[in-house]
């Protein structure tokens with residue numbers, strides 16, 4: 145408004161010879177070019193608005209250019225308000241900001257044009273206008289950059305791209321198209337000018353369409369990527385859970401439910417593994433088979449329940465009295481197998497003797513009055529080149545001998 149009042153004379157002289165159709169056409173062109181812009185992830189909104197900004201400087205001078213481009217910039221944010229999700233206040237703020245910037249940039253361009261000897265309208269592309277045209281474009285770029293920087297400084301925002309080659313190529317290129325448009329408009333009849341404008345707008349529409357399609361495609365790719373990432377995360381969580389379940393199942397499948405000791409399956413595997421180690425690297429390996437004495441009587445005289453408790457307590461004593469490196473399993477009903485790695489016969493005998501004593505001396509009465517328990521055992525050491533079957537049957541044979549010899553004893557030879 146202020147520009148309109150202050151520069152009334154200039155405006156009248158600039159547009160005095162224009163028909164109202166031409167005035168409407170110029171405004172439609174200014175607004176149309178803004179509407180044919182497209183969103184860019186790096187620059188926000190990209191449009192070829194330099195065509196009309198610079199073009200109108202060269203056609204009617206900076207004041208006329210500022211009025212038409214300013215009006216278009218004022219209307220434009222309200223046009224795209226719905227798409228950008230802005231409310232009326234934000235759109236108004238954006239409009240004021242855009243108008244301010246555009247007037248500033250156009251005035252700078254116009255000033256540089258006349259200071260470097262340019263006179264409007266530019267009628268032809270003769271070499272003499274090269275300098276004023278370059279000065280206009282440069283001044284507009286500098287004014288634009290300055291304005292953006294001041295705004296960023298005032299709003300404490302960070303400049304994303306201080307020197308953007310894309311913007312600095314696109315805008316001067318658009319200004320040159322503006323120059324061509326002016327020369328065509330000045331030198332050709334209305335039909336030719338309109339045909340040219342039609343082709344120009346069609347080209348811009350194509351660029352916008354391509355860019356919008358790319359934007360939509362990128363959006364789709366982003367959505368899909370996020371979807372896949374979420375699915376992957378779910379899958380990884382499910383896999384981790386599955387792994388936990390597999391580990392828990394594996395543990396359960398190797399454990400005896402009543403006593404919590406390893407079961408026969410586990411100790412058989414472990415024994416094979418230990419034998420492999422001895423065969424390969426040498427060393428000693430001993431086993432002990434332990435069997436609770438007269439256990440049937442506990443079941444018969446008391447109850448199966450008491451028998452279970454005795455088994456659990458015996459398992460606890462076994463684990464407590466053995467060394468940490470010894471592996472113990474419930475091998476049968478009331479039979480236990482100990483695998484003693486890196487232990488020779490006498491060492492194994494000492495460990496198992498300690499267990500025998502601990503069981504014999506344990507206060508079994510606390511489970512049930514009248515309960516007493518002893519254990520018999522056979523110990524054997526793996527011979528060089530000997531088999532596991534032979535080792536276990538030797539331990540079993542010695543266990544039998546211990547039973548025969550009166551029980552509550554360990555036989556190792």
Ligand SMILES: Nc1nc2c(ncn2[C@@H]2O[C@H](COP(=O)(O)OP(=O)(O)OP(=O)(O)O)[C@@H](O)[C@H]2O)c(=O)[nH]1
Pocket residue numbers: 402435436437438439440441443447448449450451452455476477478547551
């Ligand atoms: N309570 C209970 N008893 C079991 C379990 N497994 C095996 N038994 C019992 O253990 C007893 C083993 O008896 P026998 O093999 O005759 O041996 P024993 O009575 O210990 O006599 P010796 O081994 O000769 O000293 C049987 O009565 C089985 O029923 C169990 O899980 N719980």
